[in-house]
Amino acid sequence: MAAPSSSSDTHVEDIVDEKTSKDDVTFSSLGLVDVLCESCEQLKWKVPTKIQREAIPVALQGKDVIGLAETGSGKTAAFALPILQALLDTPQRLFALVLTPTRELAFQISEQFEALGSNIGVTCAVVIGGIDMMTQSLQLAKKPHIVIATPGRLVDHLENTKGFNLRALKYLVMDEADRILNMDFEEELNKILKVIPKQRHTYLFSATMTKKVAKLQRASLQEPVKVEVSTKYQTVDKLQQSYLFIPAKHKDCYLVSILNELAGNSTLIFCSTCNNTQRVALMLRNLGLMAIPLHGQMSQSKRLGMLNKFKGKMRSILIATDVASRGLDIPHVDCVINFDIPTHSKDYIHRVGRTARAGRSGKAITFVTQYDVELYQRIEQLIGKKLPLFKTEEEEVMMLMERVNEAQRYAKIEMKEKDEKKGKRKNLDDSEETIGVRKRMKGKKKK
CATH class of the missing domain: 3.40.50.300 (P-loop containing nucleotide triphosphate hydrolases)
Incomplete structure (x- = not known):
């Protein structure tokens, strides 16, 4: 000692x-x-x-x-x-x-x-x-x-x-x-x-x-x-990290292209907001991809249900906010995709740490748009290395445009319908509460 x-x-x-x-x-x-x-x-x-x-x-x-x-x-x-x-x-x-x-x-x-x-x-x-x-x-x-x-x-x-x-x-x-x-x-x-x-x-x-x-x-x-066991911020050796520099408007197309390429792998995709997590999950589902969301606005039982589906390999794609970036041990994650770049550089370490765990290998791909350059440079500075570019064929990706646009449109309609249902439910709850208050008031007046 x-x-x-x-x-x-x-x-x-x-x-x-x-x-x-x-x-x-x-x-x-x-x-x-x-x-x-x-x-x-x-x-x-x-x-x-x-x-x-x-x-x-x-x-x-x-x-x-x-x-x-x-x-x-x-x-x-x-x-x-x-x-x-x-x-x-x-x-x-x-x-x-x-x-x-x-x-x-x-x-x-x-x-x-x-x-x-x-x-x-x-x-x-x-x-x-x-x-x-x-x-x-x-x-x-x-x-x-x-x-x-x-x-x-x-x-x-x-x-x-x-x-x-x-x-x-x-x-x-x-x-x-x-x-x-x-x-x-x-x-x-x-x-x-x-x-x-x-x-x-x-x-x-x-x-x-x-x-x-x-x-x-x-x-x-x-x-x-x-x-x-680690004195500086670092990612594990068996993790293959790369980045993809693309226009923000084509992010969905590139995501679908990569997921097609990685078919058969279990993939964890990180988004920055609950709303985007839900949207991406619906869009991918409309394209026939087995995707499920996980975010903080879901009930605890639903969050556990989604996590268990992914852990049990019933679904191969999990789209999550940073609620899943630390501590979760899902042994079989083959690839992590940073669809939205993390605002805090340290979160990058925790996100990509969901793969290449306990001696296994894994991939991490980070999407960098024209708006993310500064955040990405901070990540490279923190991990002390320049990452290679993930190779894609732009022509092949753009061939998916029409299908992806249609899936995006359906996802927006589904989200709008869900929001309307939530709004109706809230109004109903409010009106039920108001009726209850009125009844109690009437009862007091009678007394």
Whole structure:
């Protein structure tokens, strides 16, 4: 182990010598018990990823961990496996709490805990917004081993759910800590930290070490070991990145052309707005392409339904806003297309990190129009490389123009009809409310 640095944490950069073959390191050699190694085998994980090789031995020694890892590095298992091993040693209800910024990520972490703990009967509860509080209260009353929560909804339960507390908690994980803080959950985090035991193990995982994350580290971790697998913004080596410079008015045509070329691959397309996500999905469907949307204006159940269709390979094209750019682990994404260029350069890293995960290869194509040049240059500056041009035949693309125009027209009509239905529904709700108020007023006058 490296000697402690002048700061409060020990710094571990490369515990495993890169010259050592990865195959020499197994889950068993990291110190994990047989039953958990079997779970890894069942999930077809042959060798640990770099973050797992570095974080798991430190965590098994009972130390607090700060994990700085690029997206798609396998960090969920890096904290889940040590927690499950500790749970085996000292079985207890409400043993660990995992805080995460988004609802989708919470479900995904729960799935991973349940898969890894399938041989030991681990129980999990997901506590997030957009789902009935009473249903969650009943889940919490059963006292699961692991609670995975978004900070806001967890505070609601700590303050309002009778009999629920985390006074016996042994482990706290803050996953995507930089994003939790960027989403202004600081107040909720402080409330949670006040009501959980001071004597606990804490793991803090983040893609970036911001000032806010450093402050959180000082407030909540004791003599942590820093495990860092990436010191600068970067994308994984097996990712083939390219860009396409095209006029804004022909974006749809080029998208359809590329999707035809990539037929059979599973593709994730990023748009900047909910409206554009919906429009592109409808347009592609009108062209017979199996596309589904995912955005923040959809209900939670619908979002999960769409995600499961894509994960289950029932649909090969998912069009999403940045709601899907971080944390979502969909193993089979072959290609990411940035249909709308991200406004924040860092979001590019997270978007393209949805493919080429856990050692697999993948493609990322970014559409650059005449209005996006400056944003694109910032991305190249951030990743420190010039990307090659994605080769297309303009004549072939333009042959699709007529069909694409017709599909666009139908998509606009469908969206207009949906908006009109929403408007009618809202007016009906308003009128029902008004009738209700009038009836109540009449009742009071009679009295």
